Amino acid sequence: MRVSVEELLRAHGRPPREVYFDNENSGYVPREVVEEMIPYFNSIGYGHPSITHKPGWEAYEVLYKTKDLLTKVLNAEGLGEFAFVHSGTEANNLAVLGHALANKGRGGKIVVSAIEHLSVIYPAEEAERLFGFRVVRVPVDSEGFVDPEVLKEFVDGSTSLVSIQMVNHEIGTVQNIFELSKVVKEVNPRAVFHTDAADAFGKIPIDLKKLEHVDMVTLSSHKIHGPRGVGVLFIREGVRVEPVLKGQLSYEKLWPGVENVPLIAGFRKAVELAYRDFDLNVAKMREARDLLVRGILEKVSDVLVNGPSDFSMRSPDNANLSFLYVEGEALTVELSINGVYVSSGSACTSRILEPSHVLLAIGRKHEEAHGSILFKTSRYHTREDIEYTLEVLPKAVDRLRGISTIKK
Numbered sequence: 309m310r311v312s313v314e315e316l317l318r319a320h321g322r323p324p325r326e327v328y329f330d331n332e333n334s335g336y337v338p339r340e341v342v343e344e345m346i347p348y349f350n351s352i353g354y355g356h357p358s359i360t361h362k363p364g365w366e367a368y369e370v371l372y373k374t375k376d377l378l379t380k381v382l383n384a385e386g387l388g389e390f391a392f393v394h395s396g397t398e399a400n401n402l403a404v405l406g407h408a409l410a411n412k413g414r415g416g417k418i419v420v421s422a423i424e425h426l427s428v429i430y431p432a433e434e435a436e437r438l439f440g441f442r443v444v445r446v447p448v449d450s451e452g453f454v455d456p457e458v459l460k461e462f463v464d465g466s467t468s469l470v471s472i473q474m475v476n477h478e479i480g481t482v483q484n485i486f487e488l489s490k491v492v493k494e495v496n497p498r499a500v501f502h503t504d505a506a507d508a509f510g511k512i513p514i515d516l517k518k519l520e521h522v523d524m525v526t527l528s529s530h531k532i533h534g535p536r537g538v539g540v541l542f543i544r545e546g547v548r549v550e551p552v553l554k555g556q557l558s559y560e561k562l563w564p565g566v567e568n569v570p571l572i573a574g575f576r577k578a579v580e581l582a583y584r585d586f587d588l589n590v591a592k593m594r595e596a597r598d599l600l601v602r603g604i605l606e607k608v609s610d611v612l613v614n615g616p617s618d619f620s621m622r623s624p625d626n627a628n629l630s631f632l633y634v635e636g637e638a639l640t641v642e643l644s645i646n647g648v649y650v651s652s653g654s655a656c657t658s659r660i661l662e663p664s665h666v667l668l669a670i671g672r673k674h675e676e677a678h679g680s681i682l683f684k685t686s687r688y689h690t691r692e693d694i695e696y697t698l699e700v701l702p703k704a705v706d707r708l709r710g711i712s713t714i715k716k
């Protein structure tokens with residue numbers, strides 16, 4: 309039986325405050341971003357960007373201005389192309405399957421880390437099934453790091469593509485992408501290096517001139533308070549990628565179908581806001597995250613920190629904690645009743661009660677992975693939000709531990 313949100317609110321009452329930490333799965337879109345999008349639905353730029361009339365030209369202008377801004381913030385002048393798709397998932401599919409399509413006669417190895425987002429792992433497996441590539445998974449250490457020396461052992465002359473994310477979406481591990489991509493090119497200069505930066509963009513600086521060995525980069529709009537429905541793949545000049553979807557040629561050569569112009573206008577505004585005060589924005593997420601983690605570790609017993617223990621090696625917004633003797637799913641519900649919104653296990657698979665492949669890869673036991681909660685702070689969190697969470701959370705954990713069948 310379905311229960312409406314209104315019915316749930318009637319049953320439990322309205323919480324005194326609402327604090328949203330599920331910024332991994334999607335998040336708050338600020339008013340400036342929404343206002344930027346509205347005219348593009350019916351006043352300007354509502355035409356197709358490939359067609360030669362005024363509404364089309366206006367739409368086209370949104371696309372190239374967004375690409376210009378990305379070129380600036382990522383220091384990518386003269387390096388290659390940005391392709392618009394409709395999500396980070398599509399960008400990863402284009403990188404992996406698009407590469408496989410362009411190189412399908414050659415076969416070879418696709419090397420991924422064991423903790424990649426499933427939108428990298430599944431297309432890699434599809435490339436294996438459809439085109440005879442061989443997928444190899446590089447293990448990570450207990451904090452999620454890929455050791456360049458270990459990666460080196462997995463790369464050889466037959467390696468076609470390596471995909472290692474810049475920041476892990478669940479445990480926040482920041483990889484040394486410069487070193488990892490350099491090692492790959494030392495062994496095989498022809499291997500293509502892709503990094504999924506969906507969770508790094510807007511949180512750690514990315515300079516594509518410095519990352520000279522990186523060939524493809526994935527971005528996603530809703531990870532930086534932009535609207536859902538916009539993804540981007542950067543492709544360095546000379547790297548061969550073929551469209552995965554087939555259809556009428558649009559402005560975007562690599563992804564047929566008309567572009568989400570209003571949403572791309574919103575994405576551009578979100579990039580502008582994220583980069584206008586980049587250091588300040590990052591400092592705000594870090595401060596909220598640190599306050600939250602410190603408070604939880606002081607107030608709640610039997611908590612494991614998943615991911616890097618050195619917080620300078622972790623994305624500034626990320627806290628992933630396992631509350632032992634508690635089911636993560638039950639805790640998300642208990643917290644939600646109190647207005648605190650988080651996700652459990654693997655954020656992107658939390659509707660499936662399977663332990664996260666990321667947590668298992670760093671050596672967490674099933675029960676530890678099941679009790680994990682992912683918090684992602686943002687520049688919009690206030691001290692009061694964190695204090696409220698620190699009031700509500702210990703009580704929720706205590707209550708659930710009191711009725712839990714999982715005992716010490």
Ligand SMILES: Cc1ncc(COP(=O)(O)O)c(C=O)c1O
Binds near residue numbers: 397400475476528529
């Ligand atoms: C690292 C990473 N890559 C890819 C994605 C998929 O992006 P999207 O939600 O835009 O499809 C996510 C999702 O949240 C992510 O965290």
